[in-house]
Amino acid sequence: MILLFVMALAFVYVAALRLLGLDGNRVTAALIALTPYWAAAGLVLGVLSLAFRHWWIGGVVTVAALALAGVVVPRVIPSAQPQVHGATLRVMSSNQYLGHADVQTIVRLVRDNHVDVLNLLELTRREATEFERAGLFDLLPYRVFKPQGGGAGSGIASRYPVTELSLAGPSMMEQPSARIEVGTTAVEIVAVHPVPPTTSALIWRQEMGGLPRAPGSGPVRILAGDFNSTLDHATFRSLLDSGYTDAGESRGAGLVRTWPSSPFPPPVTIDHVLVDARAAVRDYRVLDVPKSDHKAVFAELMLP
Template sequence: MIVLLVLAVAFLEVATLRLIGVDGNRLTAALLALTPYCAVGGLLLGGVSLALRHWWIGGVVLVVALALVGVLLPRAFAAAQPPAHGGKLRVMSSNQYLGRADVQSVVRLVRENQVDVLNLLELTPREVTELARAGLFEALPYRVFKPQYGGAGSGIASRYPLTELSLAGPSLMEQPSARVDVDGTSVEVVAVHPIPPTTDAGEWKKEMAGLPRPDSSGPVRILAGDFNSTVDHATFRDLLGGGYTDAALSRGEGFTPTWPSSFFPPPVTIDHVLVDPRVAVDSYRVLDVPDSDHHAVIAELTLP
């Protein structure tokens, strides 16, 4: 009885935060990232409690777990796309794990998938040299790179000409942005990498709030990178509420994890491609990058 009660209280605390839209502190933000696992655990806990005839515990937990499942389930289904008839653009994002990711594999993925814009997170000066040797800049000759030692560097490489911008607010890690000229269509791209909420929840919320919102009267905007956030964080949903479409959610791939590439801690989805609501998402995939702790994400888009 005591064990069931303790587990029920823990489950209800996390579920309530998710349902009312509060991220809280470093600990609760970390727990909210595990919401899909929490929902499954709640169903099991409710069923076991009912089987043991602890009616109140089982009933309350099961009702809340079902409410949580109802919130989560839509991310497994594709959504209707806007009527876009412009050019195609393939955007890929890869966290390079402190510059340790295998650059040959990254360049191979760029070539095999005909990537047009590549956002690189945790980009180091040494890795920039290795990417050049591997031939990245033959495929993507234009770039806005801000490499740093450690995990703070980022960069954008493109098949099309780039104009450097400053769209993201102040952040502890580099979040470069640029305007891409795609056959006459202007597209603004940000390489996103806010600080993790487990490091400083307040700073994470501030950096997420500093990301630009879509502008229906201006150029198309695309945010791609390691958001250190899942759809179960209210802070991330606020960004979606500003008008962006999550490419994974749009294609029914919202449960596909991107970090870590191993099985512990439990894999979650913190890498995203967010697109202007005028953009159609034709496809979305998660790709393995050897020696990185993240999977890369790639979206094929049709511009308005």
Template sequence: MRAWRKVLVWGAVTPFAGWAVLRVSGWEPVWPWTPLVAYTPYAAVVAGAGLLLAAAMRQRVAAVVALATTVVLASTVLPRGFADGQQQVSADGGTLRVLAANLLVGSADETALVTLVARLRPDVLALQELTPDALTRLDAAGLRAALPYAVTRPKRGAGGSAVYARHPLTAAEAIEHGGFRQVRATLRHPSGADVEVVSVHPCALRLYARQPCWRSGLRALPDAGDGGGPLRVLAGDFNATLDHLLVRELLATGYRDAADVTGHGFTATWPQGGRLPGVAIDHVLADERMSVRAFGVHPLRGTDHRPVFAVLALP
């Protein structure tokens, strides 16, 4: 009976101990770990259940390992549930309201999206999975009337994207890897500030063969810079969470995740209405020279992603 207790307890504790080691090691193996790491917040909870099991079964060594595992995983995820105070900084240079939405191969309800734009009044809208047909329907629904400036790169399938804006835009060369076009454009804000906006959408991690495309799409995103260039905002479907190493490396260049800053880092953005546990793979990353005033996640009919919205304060 004692042997079965050990097998049961160690079977519950060991996988999450390995998870914790990989998560903090700075090394990210390939499939299937890369998509699995998105569920680290859930792993932290289950690791805590393993600790309770080990304690109840009086398996002291396993309980110590489970306690260390729980502490390590909790320390990586708990900060996203608490605001860090950056949203309190004053906006001497005005504000920038940013909305991003994945259209699910152009199938999102165009009327619902235009209604969301009218309600949230974004200065910038970053769209992903924009098809030629969706572009036509959005224009007919009045999107260009609300946001008259646009850089659009529609494409059949999931690879198109766009940046719409209330203020003038200057197009830059799109980032394209694996057939996914990530539009870049620089917005001239009425305050005089230039803000480079990228509609982020590397290919998804559904299959092992797509991993190089996913990695190259994320690595091609611009760093926040050293403070001498334009302000930068990356907004859209990253197909990655804050637990992915490539996102953490991007943040280390000088970005802040708007959800994390405001304490909404656990709010799932995908899948909307799906059976899988929700994860936060849609983000607004703001240059750390800007502060974050607000963040929210909103429903949208016809897509499996929930749009993300952030209010940023310009320096």
């Protein structure tokens, strides 16, 4: 009975943080990232408690688990898209795992998926040179690359000419941005990579808060990269609520995990393509990248 009560108390605590929109500290932010697992575990715990006639415990846990399921389940249901008829833009983002990810695979994915804009996180100088040798710049000749060691580098490669911008606020890791012209539509791209909340929840919130909000008018804005955040983090949802659509969620793939590529720790969805709500998401996929701890994310968009 005591063990059951402790388990129920721990579950209700995490559920309350998620439902109240409180990311909390390093530990609680990590626990909130596991919300889909908590929802499933809570339903099992609730049913078992009721089966053993612990009515109060079972009732409270079951209600909390159903509430969590209510915020998780919609992620597998595709949502309606805006009726737009502009140009097509294909965006891919890949975390290169300290420059170890397989360069040839990235180039092949760019070629096979007709990628127009590629965001690279944890880009090193050595790997930038390898991309040049592998022919990436034959496919995407324009770029804003800021390679560094220690996972701090990032870059944007584009099929279209780029104008470098400075849209993201101060951050420990590079978060370059650029403007491109796709037909008659101006598009602003940001390669996103804030620090993980497990490093510092305070800095993570500050860097997430420094990302540009959706403009509502003017150039279409796209944020793509390793957000170190899931749809269950209130900090991430605040960014979404400014006027972005999560490409994976909008296509019913909001529960497809992107990190880590191995089964442990429990995989979560922290890589995203956030799209200005004025654009439509026509396709979304999660792609394997050998030698990286992340999977790449790909979105095909139709611009207004």
